[in-house]
Amino acid sequence: MNLRERQVVIGGIFVLITLIFIGRLIQMQLYSSEWKEYAARLTEETEQLEPARGLMLDRNGQILLNNMAGYDIWFTPRKCRTAGGLDTMAFAEILRMTPAELEREFRRAEAYASYRPSIIRKQIPAEHFARIAGELYRFPGAEARRRTIRTNPTGLASHLVGEYREVDQNDMASNSRYRLGDYKGKSGLELQWDQALHGKRGIRHHIVDIRNDYRAPAQEGLLDTLPTPGQDIQLTLDLDLQAYGENIMANKRGAIVAIEPSTGEVLAMVSAPSYATDLLTGRERGSNYDSLLNHPSKPLFNRTLRATYRPGSIFKMIQGLIALDRGVIRPSSRIYCDRNIIGCHGGHTLDNLEEAIVHSCNPYFHEVMKRMIQDGSSGNIFRDAHNNLGAWSESIRAFGMGTNLGGHFPALRSGTVPDTTDYDRMYGRKRWAYSTIYSISIGEGELLTTPIHMANLAAVLANRGHYVTPHVIQHIGDLGKPEEMNQRFDTGIDPIHFETVIRAMAQVVTAEDGTGSRAQVPGFDVCGKTGTVQNSQGNHSVFIAFAPKNNPQIALSVYVENAGSGGDWAAPIASLMIERYLNGTVEQREKEDRILQATYPFPESPL
Amino acid sequence: MRRTAPIIQRIDWLTVAIVVILMAIGLFNVASATAGADAVDWFDWGSKQGKQFMWVALAMILAGLILVIEGEFFIRTAAIYYFVNLLLLVAVLAVGRTIGGAKSWFSFGSIGIQPSEFAKTGTALMLAWLLSRNNERISNRNNLVKAILIVAIPAGLILLQPDAGTVLVFGGMILVFYREGLSGNVLIAVFCALLIAIATILTGASLFEYPAIGSASAVGILWFILAVLGTFIWSMIPQWVLPRKRKRVRRAVVFSFIAGLVMSAALHTGLEEVLKPHQKDRIHVLFGIDVGNPDADYNIRHAKAAVSSGSWTGKGYLQGPMTAYGFVPEQETDFIFCTIGEEWGFVGTVFTLLLYTLLMLRILHLAERQRSDFTRIFAYAAASVLFMHYLINIGMVLGLAPVIGIPLPFISAGGSSMLGFTLLIFILLRLDAERFTVLR
Numbered sequence A: 001m002n003l004r005e006r007q008v009v010i011g012g013i014f015v016l017i018t019l020i021f022i023g024r025l026i027q028m029q030l031y032s033s034e035w036k037e038y039a040a041r042l043t044e045e046t047e048q049l050e051p052a053r054g055l056m057l058d059r060n061g062q063i064l065l066n067n068m069a070g071y072d073i074w075f076t077p078r079k080c081r082t083a084g085g086l087d088t089m090a091f092a093e094i095l096r097m098t099p100a101e102l103e104r105e106f107r108r109a110e111a112y113a114s115y116r117p118s119i120i121r122k123q124i125p126a127e128h129f130a131r132i133a134g135e136l137y138r139f140p141g142a143e144a145r146r147r148t149i150r151t152n153p154t155g156l157a158s159h160l161v162g163e164y165r166e167v168d169q170n171d172m173a174s175n176s177r178y179r180l181g182d183y184k185g186k187s188g189l190e191l192q193w194d195q196a197l198h199g200k201r202g203i204r205h206h207i208v209d210i211r212n213d214y215r216a217p218a219q220e221g222l223l224d225t226l227p228t229p230g231q232d233i234q235l236t237l238d239l240d241l242q243a244y245g246e247n248i249m250a251n252k253r254g255a256i257v258a259i260e261p262s263t264g265e266v267l268a269m270v271s272a273p274s275y276a277t278d279l280l281t282g283r284e285r286g287s288n289y290d291s292l293l294n295h296p297s298k299p300l301f302n303r304t305l306r307a308t309y310r311p312g313s314i315f316k317m318i319q320g321l322i323a324l325d326r327g328v329i330r331p332s333s334r335i336y337c338d339r340n341i342i343g344c345h346g347g348h349t350l351d352n353l354e355e356a357i358v359h360s361c362n363p364y365f366h367e368v369m370k371r372m373i374q375d376g377s378s379g380n381i382f383r384d385a386h387n388n389l390g391a392w393s394e395s396i397r398a399f400g401m402g403t404n405l406g407g408h409f410p411a412l413r414s415g416t417v418p419d420t421t422d423y424d425r426m427y428g429r430k431r432w433a434y435s436t437i438y439s440i441s442i443g444e445g446e447l448l449t450t451p452i453h454m455a456n457l458a459a460v461l462a463n464r465g466h467y468v469t470p471h472v473i474q475h476i477g478d479l480g481k482p483e484e485m486n487q488r489f490d491t492g493i494d495p496i497h498f499e500t501v502i503r504a505m506a507q508v509v510t511a512e513d514g515t516g517s518r519a520q521v522p523g524f525d526v527c528g529k530t531g532t533v534q535n536s537q538g539n540h541s542v543f544i545a546f547a548p549k550n551n552p553q554i555a556l557s558v559y560v561e562n563a564g565s566g567g568d569w570a571a572p573i574a575s576l577m578i579e580r581y582l583n584g585t586v587e588q589r590e591k592e593d594r595i596l597q598a599t600y601p602f603p604e605s606p607l
Numbered sequence B: 001m002r003r004t005a006p007i008i009q010r011i012d013w014l015t016v017a018i019v020v021i022l023m024a025i026g027l028f029n030v031a032s033a034t035a036g037a038d039a040v041d042w043f044d045w046g047s048k049q050g051k052q053f054m055w056v057a058l059a060m061i062l063a064g065l066i067l068v069i070e071g072e073f074f075i076r077t078a079a080i081y082y083f084v085n086l087l088l089l090v091a092v093l094a095v096g097r098t099i100g101g102a103k104s105w106f107s108f109g110s111i112g113i114q115p116s117e118f119a120k121t122g123t124a125l126m127l128a129w130l131l132s133r134n135n136e137r138i139s140n141r142n143n144l145v146k147a148i149l150i151v152a153i154p155a156g157l158i159l160l161q162p163d164a165g166t167v168l169v170f171g172g173m174i175l176v177f178y179r180e181g182l183s184g185n186v187l188i189a190v191f192c193a194l195l196i197a198i199a200t201i202l203t204g205a206s207l208f209e210y211p212a213i214g215s216a217s218a219v220g221i222l223w224f225i226l227a228v229l230g231t232f233i234w235s236m237i238p239q240w241v242l243p244r245k246r247k248r249v250r251r252a253v254v255f256s257f258i259a260g261l262v263m264s265a266a267l268h269t270g271l272e273e274v275l276k277p278h279q280k281d282r283i284h285v286l287f288g289i290d291v292g293n294p295d296a297d298y299n300i301r302h303a304k305a306a307v308s309s310g311s312w313t314g315k316g317y318l319q320g321p322m323t324a325y326g327f328v329p330e331q332e333t334d335f336i337f338c339t340i341g342e343e344w345g346f347v348g349t350v351f352t353l354l355l356y357t358l359l360m361l362r363i364l365h366l367a368e369r370q371r372s373d374f375t376r377i378f379a380y381a382a383a384s385v386l387f388m389h390y391l392i393n394i395g396m397v398l399g400l401a402p403v404i405g406i407p408l409p410f411i412s413a414g415g416s417s418m419l420g421f422t423l424l425i426f427i428l429l430r431l432d433a434e435r436f437t438v439l440r
Ligand SMILES: [Zn+2]
Pocket: A337, A344, A345, A348, A359, A360, A361, A362, A363, A364
């Protein structure tokens, strides 16, 4: 080859390299999106603008749930490294962590992304932050970001309001709007009304620098949106009554549910023992949760909605009302107290309905239900029971028993009102007669109800035949009460029949030897009924009541577990609650002291 | 064109135009890379782009001076210039300042001078001088050794700094040797040796599950392939080669494959046994091998992302977030091509590549129109130096070549390379302008 021609080889090498470069540029700049996406990940960051979460207020405008200023400490490992590291001991000290805990957070941050910030210390209250804010500059890679901390300053109604905390993997998998470090309602009202409380998040797109600091708006801010604040929710609760109820139920296990009968508005929902809401929203949640979960009294268990008990003697009032309505008895009908059929107590022998309720006569209601179930219409006791039980169950359900009470409490257990199919399944079709199932006639057997069902029953009695679906929502934002909260349920029983039962309930409280005499409230006519739920660890003390007798303002149920008979503990608690609500103060000091000092069933480690 | 025409009419204005456009591209992009998120302050002489402005002005003055000096002067002083350069390279090893791990700077206050940037011109002059003397052809083994020494001595001194990139640039002089008569086989052999070296490093870093032996370095597969290939070619010689040449070809094949295997084995042993782990990691990072440290190669990942994000027409001048917010390291010097890629897009990058290609081809054209051997050889040396900078710098930014920092001619910020390249190109232009008037 002529040496002169070698210029072609050399020029060819130059051109070949340029062609390779252009090919690579076509791939990188025009064709592939891989590196462009990487560039966007490096330089663009979307900032979520959290709306202020809606507050929760009681019926009088008192604050139940509030938002408090707080700070999270974020940490970017690479920033720290390039600045030459930091003094872990000193950093741990100002953050009030152990060096080992801090090291663990550092490792977590590194594993997440070394050039991105991650949270290493959550929810530092404003007053703590004020003390350390001036020190933070000494720790490269660390920065503080404001966040609101949800707080329940009174610590009341924790079971009802529920938990508001950081989202977990499941939340993030099921809903793309959640990102690591976001918070959401996890139970109770915080969960049920999460969307309304949360409002709508705003988004701001930023261009960030190599240190991940925001430098300029991306896309000229055209895609940015402002947050819409969450709506405040006003509850029907009366915080004063709630506080009083939680106080007198201290050191006891049980529940109180109080309802305004005319509206179905729940005034108080006490599940004892209780706990302060903030124990489970703060940064110590983990250890608090474990100790609450493992406590023998099950403080996390919401007894008002989820504890099911047999209704016992209180159920006899429903039996009487249905029987009157069907005409199988009249108020004056007397039935012999035949203790060979079923046991009884007290000195009575031949009670009418009113007396039978006051004395809680078992044979009376055994006979009353027998007349409804085993009416002889088919000439066969099995067929009678099979034909008639369904209608009877329907009548019981009309009082809310065994139903979801209109469905405004997602956590509510419906309880049990046994039906034909239930017994068919238990004993076989037409293999059972009234004699098989008679224990339900006196509120035992398969019947199960919760404290809110029993409070609702008190409201039905107070209203003489109907109830409004129990609910706790008064207003959502500016919208007022949702229409479905006013839904009315009728028992279909003539109000006239209620007068007999209510006379008996008044008698239970006012008679010198009445089982509910401790439920008296000076100056008011209280109507009530005691109940005692059999339990191997000691019977549960139960009482339902409403007051005043005419124009009732409050209907309630009280449960004290393992405390004995209904008249001894539940009745006086009902009395105090009624007095507190109707008078705004309690003057029955002696009664109050006796309850406050009582500790049932046994002293336990404090919560 | 008349022989007596003034010099101004005889210089190659196309080359001058390309150089000026490259300098302008450099100024604008250095300004963008320097300013970051702030507005460009064109008259802040203390900033990097202010200095660059100054260097460009100095380069213009230098170019003017060169153009008025007789070409004969450069030929006569070639040896002096070369030896002064060698002295400076020795001196910088003694009293130089270390920046970025290499002791390659004389520092005068805020200004640093890198003698290696001028040594390229010195070497080109010296090589041209040697090879253009009567009968001093490169095919003469004696002369080949002299020529190699002329290149190897400054390269060796620069390797001591150490500045691997500039050493590679000196390696590019092989193109000059080739043009002057070195066998094409040498070019092919060097290319094959590079290929085997890269394959050794890449396979040496990964494991392979061998039957019967178990897990071991995958470099064994490379050796196996080389051995099989060598045997195959050796066995095919009777079919492919005329009988009278067979003996020579056989010897050549056996020699090349054994040399290849020995080189590969030596390199692999050196990497595994001699180097310390952190040194080995550095070499692995150069070749894009994952060393389990996310920070190790983030420079090059960011560089690729910046170029890629420019798409067709770029984000617009001063609008590139990766340039503005410090994502690309050394972005006004070795990584300046990222700024071009991000802010000017494919249009800008291809325009720049075409300018360089045009410049290099133009220099080849100038070289071949000379009657003077000196000018031709010098021109080839200049083209080779430009080409190596082009190849290594842009190859690195595009992730095709190892991360070796050398400047992009006329565009990267920095006075030494600006003046060094000006010297190289304008001496050539002066010599070219005299091609009709002077006979050498
Ligand atoms: Zn009786």
